[in-house]
Amino acid sequence: MTDAPFDLTIRNGRISNADRTFHADIGVRNGVIAQVAPHLPPGQRDVDASGRWVLPGGIDSHCHIEQLSGMGVMCADDFYSGTVSAAFGGTTTILSFAAQHRADSIPEVVAAYGKLAREKAVIDYGFHLILTNPDETALRDHLPQVIRDGITSLKVYMTYDKLKLDDYQLLEVMSVAGREGALVMMHAENHDMIRWIAHRLLERGHVAPKFHAVAHDKLAESEATNRAIALARLADVPVLIVHVAGRE
Known part of the structure; x- marks a missing residue:
């Protein structure tokens, strides 16, 4: 002793x-x-x-770990490899994404990602919730409860077929977030503009990876960003625009 x-x-x-x-x-x-x-x-x-x-340990507030994408692709890192890598770089806390697919309930998503992190993470962690199905039960019961339980940031998409919400749904989510004190993170791109460009690229046989950037024109981002800001002003809530690429 x-x-x-x-x-x-x-x-x-x-x-x-x-x-x-x-x-x-x-x-x-x-x-x-x-x-x-x-x-x-x-x-x-x-x-x-x-x-x-x-120095204090770093906080990585935006990372995707052991997350299944809407296209069915799993992220390369699990919660062990991702957090070990973070620790070696001086990061001692991560905020990863708990991703809802449309058929999943919010409690199921939070429980599943929480179990993965508890079993594997070697540093502190928290979650943002990716919300793809804000139905009546989610808005009335599940979303307020998960915010009160400590997941106070939500990510929503304005594009991608399996992720996107329409403007009415976005306003409903913003309304709950404002009432419960959560922050809405927005992936802002105009879905139909991207779809229109992509269709014409495919017609011309432009399928190389470099044409992904061509399809995601800066106008699609700037239009959706301005629309997201207008929706946030109407709902009277702050909004964080993520993945900003264009100066506009």
Whole structure:
């Protein structure tokens, strides 16, 4: 047994956090930072960080891990490989996506992704919910409950056949999010503009991967982004536009 007050003491480092940079020691007990101050007593293990920066762990707020796409393609990383990779890069918290497919209920989705993460993740994690079927039960019961349980960010799509919501559905989701204090994340592209361009590309035999970018014209993004902002103004809620590619 040891009388050391800390399991780990990191000494003489240059600490940088959200509001300032300073020199001090860090004492860790039971995996949690217990004290930050100069000249802390020795720990069971001491690390000399002289001449080095000591930074908080990073937070990756947008990642796709062990997620089945609408096209049936599974992401390369599972929650073990993805979080181990994150830890080696200094990231200690991830926010991944729990993706609903149209036949799935929200509780089923949250339970399934939660089980995967609990069994495999080696760092802290949370979820955004991808919502594809905001039916009456989801809007009345399931979505408010999952927000109250701690999943406070939702992602919705304006394109892709198996993911997209129409404007009325988007407004309904925004209304619930505003009432419950959640943030709506929007993948904003005009579905019919993309479909129209893609059809003409296929007619001309343009099927190489580079034509994916051609089909997703910047006008499709700018139109949908402006529409998403208008919907958010009508619903009186904030909206986060993700995957922005065009200056417009």
